[in-house]
Amino acid sequence: MKTYKGYLIDLDGTMYKGSEEIAEATRFVSRLREKQMDYLFVTNNSTKRPEEVAAKLQSFGVPAEAKHVITTSMATAHFIKERDKGRSVYFIGQEGLKVALEKEGLSYEETHPDYVVVGLDQEVTYEKLAKACLAVRNGATFISTNSDRALVTERGFLPGNGAITSVVEISTGQAPIFIGKPEAIIVEQAMERLGLPKEDVVMVGDNYDTDILAGIRAGIDTLLVHTGVTKKEHLLNVQQAPTWVVDTLDEVPV
Amino acid sequence: MKTYKGYLIDLDGTMYKGSEEIAEATRFVSRLREKQMDYLFVTNNSTKRPEEVAAKLQSFGVPAEAKHVITTSMATAHFIKERDKGRSVYFIGQEGLKVALEKEGLSYEETHPDYVVVGLDQEVTYEKLAKACLAVRNGATFISTNSDRALVTERGFLPGNGAITSVVEISTGQAPIFIGKPEAIIVEQAMERLGLPKEDVVMVGDNYDTDILAGIRAGIDTLLVHTGVTKKEHLLNVQQAPTWVVDTLDEVPV
Numbered sequence: 001m002k003t004y005k006g007y008l009i010d011l012d013g014t015m016y017k018g019s020e021e022i023a024e025a026t027r028f029v030s031r032l033r034e035k036q037m038d039y040l041f042v043t044n045n046s047t048k049r050p051e052e053v054a055a056k057l058q059s060f061g062v063p064a065e066a067k068h069v070i071t072t073s074m075a076t077a078h079f080i081k082e083r084d085k086g087r088s089v090y091f092i093g094q095e096g097l098k099v100a101l102e103k104e105g106l107s108y109e110e111t112h113p114d115y116v117v118v119g120l121d122q123e124v125t126y127e128k129l130a131k132a133c134l135a136v137r138n139g140a141t142f143i144s145t146n147s148d149r150a151l152v153t154e155r156g157f158l159p160g161n162g163a164i165t166s167v168v169e170i171s172t173g174q175a176p177i178f179i180g181k182p183e184a185i186i187v188e189q190a191m192e193r194l195g196l197p198k199e200d201v202v203m204v205g206d207n208y209d210t211d212i213l214a215g216i217r218a219g220i221d222t223l224l225v226h227t228g229v230t231k232k233e234h235l236l237n238v239q240q241a242p243t244w245v246v247d248t249l250d251e252v253p254v
Numbered sequence: 255m256k257t258y259k260g261y262l263i264d265l266d267g268t269m270y271k272g273s274e275e276i277a278e279a280t281r282f283v284s285r286l287r288e289k290q291m292d293y294l295f296v297t298n299n300s301t302k303r304p305e306e307v308a309a310k311l312q313s314f315g316v317p318a319e320a321k322h323v324i325t326t327s328m329a330t331a332h333f334i335k336e337r338d339k340g341r342s343v344y345f346i347g348q349e350g351l352k353v354a355l356e357k358e359g360l361s362y363e364e365t366h367p368d369y370v371v372v373g374l375d376q377e378v379t380y381e382k383l384a385k386a387c388l389a390v391r392n393g394a395t396f397i398s399t400n401s402d403r404a405l406v407t408e409r410g411f412l413p414g415n416g417a418i419t420s421v422v423e424i425s426t427g428q429a430p431i432f433i434g435k436p437e438a439i440i441v442e443q444a445m446e447r448l449g450l451p452k453e454d455v456v457m458v459g460d461n462y463d464t465d466i467l468a469g470i471r472a473g474i475d476t477l478l479v480h481t482g483v484t485k486k487e488h489l490l491n492v493q494q495a496p497t498w499v500v501d502t503l504d505e506v507p508v
Contacts, residue, residue, distance in 0.1 A: 126375065126413065134412070156387075156388045158380075158387060163383075163422075163424040166421060167421060171412075
């Protein structure tokens with residue numbers, strides 16, 4: 001198996017399972033650290049700040065700091081700033097999105113925003129969605145942090161951000177720009193941060209439909225690990241196989 | 255133009271425009287009343303009780319009582335009762351739906367309901383949607399009162415029930431049974447209440463995509479009136495034209 005200089009790594013199902021450590025993943029990142037390889041954790045979780053994401057990884061012994069994390073909220077805020085077509089945003093979302101937008105110098109505006117951003121918000125209400133619909137119909141560019149259909153919780157599968165986003169999409173007839181995996185946007189931003197050529201970077205994840213597709217769309221190699229969502233039999237029907245497939249990250253040379 | 259014995263009549267855009275009377279419509283129903291023809295108002299509004307719907311019509315001088323009204327909430331409750339496959343319901347919705355379900359003797363159940371019903375709820379929250387998703391994944395039959403994408407208000411177009419319903423549909427991957435127009439279900443129930451053969455009944459409305467399609471799907475004649483949504487040019491591209499098209503209901507003989 002080829003070794004790389006930069007590793008983009010998914011979180012849930014790859015680095016841990018909910019609140020459980022995946023020991024092979026902790027060892028894998030520790031080995032990357034020893035060899036001074038670059039790595040970034042790339043997550044569709046829009047609700048957490050990068051410090052919180054890093055703290056959870058640290059609790060499992062993974063060498064991770066905030067600078068190793070890119071969330072869909074950060075990617076969304078960066079996307080808006082780079083686009084340079086207005087800086088006012090009406091958003092539905094939690095702390096992670098609020099902080100990310102502020103860090104990029106974007107301002108909050110309810111009635112005539114340049115952008116409407118929908119991120120996961122477990123306090124979402126009809127009124128919040130109504131404001132989003134009005135602003136999109138009023139010409140705001142419609143962005144969604146990610147299209148995940150379900151949120152895995154101890155209670156079961158709750159509505160994911162893709163499901164919440166659909167309210168605005170169905171009501172206005174406007175499709176959003178999605179930023180998170182399986183879109184290439186978040187991966188391209190992660191690559192920009194690493195500053196490495198495409199052939200030196202690999203996307204590592206457990207979910208073919210998000211992690212691996214995002215890597216494929218961004219034109220980089222991909223590594224699927226069978227510690228999470230995608231089972232071996234799912235790979236029989238995919239259009240393009242991952243570059244590499246392993247049972248655990250212990251099998252991956254660095 | 256043929257005359258009928260029974261008339262199924264839409265409300266907004268046909269009988270009134272928001273808070274404005276349509277005088278021709280008031281005269282039309284008064285003529286039906288004089289000739290002792292049967293009529294029923296058929297509405298996708300799930301939030302109001304039939305008494306409230308009748309009161310609004312009365313305020314414009316339309317001869318209407320609660321017995322002349324069938325709402326999607328009433329049709330939904332009746333559908334569940336007739337189906338006879340369980341009587342417990344978890345619902346998202348307002349007063350009109352709550353009362354309609356109670357009137358059919360259906361009970362409220364949050365965790366293991368036989369049915370999940372989604373109707374328009376301007377107080378909808380993530381938690382209400384989460385409960386609906388969990389129950390549908392748990393095997394409850396998923397019903398939506400209607401698929402309207404937008405709610406016309408003085409503020410603009412707010413999310414309609416079809417948009418709210420999409421959260422549960424997208425998140426669970428389960429398509430709901432829709433009861434309201436353009437589905438035939440609500441029209442078939444209205445016909446049952448009139449007790450007339452199909453050839454004696456006509457569906458009257460201003461919206462091709464809801465009223466007229468519902469009539470066509472129920473196999474009855476249809477009458478489009480140009481006082482609301484559907485303009486003449488929209489009819490050029492439809493698969494099946496309405497049986498009759500008029501500018502105002504003054505043109506319709508009874």
